[in-house]
Amino acid sequence: MEHEQGDWINLDKYVSLTGFETAGSLLYPPSEEAAQQVYEKLRAADARFTVYRRSKVPAELQFSSNPREGDPVIVPKGPYAIRAHGPAEGKEDHAPNAGMHGYNPYEMPDMKAIFYAAGPDIRHGVTVKPFQNVNVYPLAATILGLQYGRIDGTINVLSSVLPEGAHE
Numbered sequence: 001m002e003h004e005q006g007d008w009i010n011l012d013k014y015v016s017l018t019g020f021e022t023a024g025s026l027l028y029p030p031s032e033e034a035a036q037q038v039y040e041k042l043r044a045a046d047a048r049f050t051v052y053r054r055s056k057v058p059a060e061l062q063f064s065s066n067p068r069e070g071d072p073v074i075v076p077k078g079p080y081a082i083r084a085h086g087p088a089e090g091k092e093d094h095a096p097n098a099g100m101h102g103y104n105p106y107e108m109p110d111m112k113a114i115f116y117a118a119g120p121d122i123r124h125g126v127t128v129k130p131f132q133n134v135n136v137y138p139l140a141a142t143i144l145g146l147q148y149g150r151i152d153g154t155i156n157v158l159s160s161v162l163p164e165g166a167h168e
Helices: 032-042 131-146
Strands: 006-010 022-023 026-028 048-054 073-076 081-083
Touching: 032 048, 073 081
Parallel strands: 006 081
Antiparallel strands: 022 026, 048 073
């Protein structure tokens, strides 16, 4: 199913972001109080996005532990591009870039990726269940014989694509 991407959603249409540092749709508050106030105003502002406090983002989205994510966190519900501010008065605007990320794949199945692997260290004809992309790194590291520390992914998720005994 293909969706046409919508136009920009400008967050400052709904709430003052004075004092916030912003980058695209990322909001960096000057204080906990400012984060809470903006969260409360934005959470009911528009049905095209969901707003979370960073510490309350659903675990499957894996946003809550990354301080670069900002707070509050804005997650589009459809193919919409979200930004904190539109262009300054009199400045030219541009259409949203195609291929944006940050969507919830559980609400937008179109955002799920496809995974193909082939080569001498990949078993032929194996099909795997859907998985999170964080599990590709341990697969690549295992194939290359690289050691890695603690990461979000695990080789167990994709071990079935490796030849017998390759991941032990």
